[in-house]
Amino acid sequence: GDSVTQMEGPVTLSEEAFLTINCTYTATGYPSLFWYVQYPGEGLQLLLKATKADDKGSNKGFEATYRKETTSFHLEKGSVQVSDSAVYFCALSDRGGSNYKLTFGKGTLLTVNP
Amino acid sequence: SQTIHQWPATLVQPVGSPLSLECTVEGTSNPNLYWYRQAAGRGLQLLFYSVGIGQISSEVPQNLSASRPQDRQFILSSKKLLLSDSGFYLCAWAGLAVAETQYFGPGTRLLVL
Numbered sequence: 009g010d011s012v013t014q015m016e017g018p019v020t021l022s023e024e025a026f027l028t029i030n031c032t033y034t035a036t037g038y039p040s041l042f043w044y045v046q047y048p049g050e051g052l053q054l055l056l057k058a059t060k061a062d063d064k065g066s067n068k069g070f071e072a073t074y075r076k077e078t079t080s081f082h083l084e085k086g087s088v089q090v091s092d093s094a095v096y097f098c099a100l101s102d103r104g105g106s107n108y109k110l111t112f113g114k115g116t117l118l119t120v121n122p
Numbered sequence: 123s124q125t126i127h128q129w130p131a132t133l134v135q136p137v138g139s140p141l142s143l144e145c146t147v148e149g150t151s152n153p154n155l156y157w158y159r160q161a162a163g164r165g166l167q168l169l170f171y172s173v174g175i176g177q178i179s180s181e182v183p184q185n186l187s188a189s190r191p192q193d194r195q196f197i198l199s200s201k202k203l204l205l206s207d208s209g210f211y212l213c214a215w216a217g218l219a220v221a222e223t224q225y226f227g228p229g230t231r232l233l234v235l
Contacts, residue, residue: 040223042223044226050229051128051226051227051228051229052166052214053226054224057223101222101223108154108216108221108224109168109171112165112166114165115165
């Protein structure tokens with residue numbers, strides 16, 4: 009079945025540091041890929057997505073490129089802020105039928121210190 | 123624009139008591155609806171999903187049930203709560219136009235004592 013593997017956390021960075029959170033996936037078809045962010049005590053927010061190979065999703069300074077050859081969708085940001093502290097989830101969408109389901113990674117906790 | 127509501131925000135219930143969590147979506151019609159549970163370890167588990175009124179699919183057999191009495195209303199229930207039902211419950215919706223993209227509600231934190 010489909011699966012998503014993302015780097016284990018926690019990740020601790022200083023403000024303005026470069027961020028990379030690795031995500032790789034296994035899927036039988038051609039999934040869409042997502043990054044969600046969860047701030048403390050809140051629900052998940054869609055951060056960015058990509059629907060086909062070589063697409064780049066971007067939002068709020070975060071970027072991720074759909075790499076079919078390496079089955080990866082790594083999240084990057086050039087300069088993190090304290091307000092980026094949150095849990096980040098990588099996910100893929102199964103297009104096998106009309107009932108789309110998301111398969112999530114286990115989440116990566118990011119803490120940014122001032 | 124579309125919005126999703128969940129209530130209550132927080133709930134503390136004794137073991138063996140019933141449960142009813144509600145999720146409603148505004149600004150869209152005939153959405154796909156989903157219930158997830160997030161345990162303390164942060165991972166998300168899909169519990170139920172629905173593609174229409176009265177249509178419920180269960181992903182994991184357990185102590186919970188779901189119903190969809192109206193197009194934009196999704197209810198998670200239990201007749202008798204267990205300690206292991208504690209967690210953060212998230213509802214999500216996806217529109218027909220972009221059915222693969224799910225949008226999440228603010229969640230309900232349930233503590234069973």
